[in-house]
Amino acid sequence: MHGQNFFLNQPLAIEKDFLLSLIPNIILGYQQKNFSSAENILQKAQGKIEMQANAAQSFGADVFPVVLDISGPIVKYSSWYYLGTQDMISILRRLDANPTVSGIILNIDSGGGMVSGTAELTHTIKNLSKPTIAYTGGYMCSAAMDIASGANIRMANPYADLIGSIGTMLSYQDFSKMFEKWGAPIYEIYAPQSTEKNKEFRDLQSGDPKAYEQRLKEMTADFISRMEENLEETLKDDGHVMKGKTYTPEQALSVGLINEIGTLEDALAKF
Secondary structure, eight states: OOOOOOOTTSEEEEOHHHHHHHHHHHHHHHHHTOOOOHHHHHHHHHHHHHHHHHHHHHTTOSSEEEEEEEESSBOSSOBTTBOOHHHHHHHHHHHHHOTTEEEEEEEEEEOEEESTTHHHHHHHHHTOSSOEEEEEEEEEETHHHHHHHTSSEEEEOTTOOEEEOOOOEEOOOOOHHHHHHTTOOOOOOOOTTOTTTTHHHHHHHTTOOHHHHHHHHHHHHHHHHHHHHHTTTTOOOOSSGGGTOEEOHHHHHHHTSOSEEOOHHHHHHTO
16 A cells, blocks of 8 residues: 655654755655656565575575665655555565564664654564564664664664664744745635644644644654553663664663664574
8 A cells, every 4th residue: 555655744753864864865856757666666675575585595494584674764655765664564464474484684774754654563563473673784763763662672783873863853844935935825714613624733834833742742752652661671761762862882772772782694693
């Protein structure tokens, strides 16, 4: 199932620097019309898994671990260049039902992304029957950290970038003045019964962020609660970990965001 992803004016669980780095690529993709279709993105991900299976079988392995790459922004639907969480869920369920798969490694390099769809993927990972390892050699932040929390073990390469960033934000852009400058004024008329329709954004446009702050507060409370539950055996709250701080691999190990430091080969060796 494929749908539309939105990054502007939507709640995000993402590192701000990572978000800003994505925008030029997304704009360029639209300009050059070189985005992959959802079907091609899914086919590419499945092709990588098939290559792993073929390689393992060529060496005579009856069972073998599978690596699923989770890189770039976390999006709900496969689009642009990225595999969506909905398709990841389908892939993981098939792997979980495959008797030749001994374990699953989530190879993560992401600064986060959309709130929508993330908790569902985390729940799916947590309830897989196969053993799982979340590994990063780069970034494992925000929505990506949420996803990693569902795995049985979390590992990071000693040279990985950043881990953590537990929290949510809104990146809000008001284009109305730009459209008016172009001679396209925007008119919004609401039915008298629709006093609550789009109220969060209308309040935000008028300079009052309280309603949206409350929405983000509730989303973040859900995020934190899930992290506390999933990491309860290792988490050592330093007073900052649940407030959006990011950590180096050694620091992440000390606060319990990860269980081990090692290479992808070390992770594969566990299976």
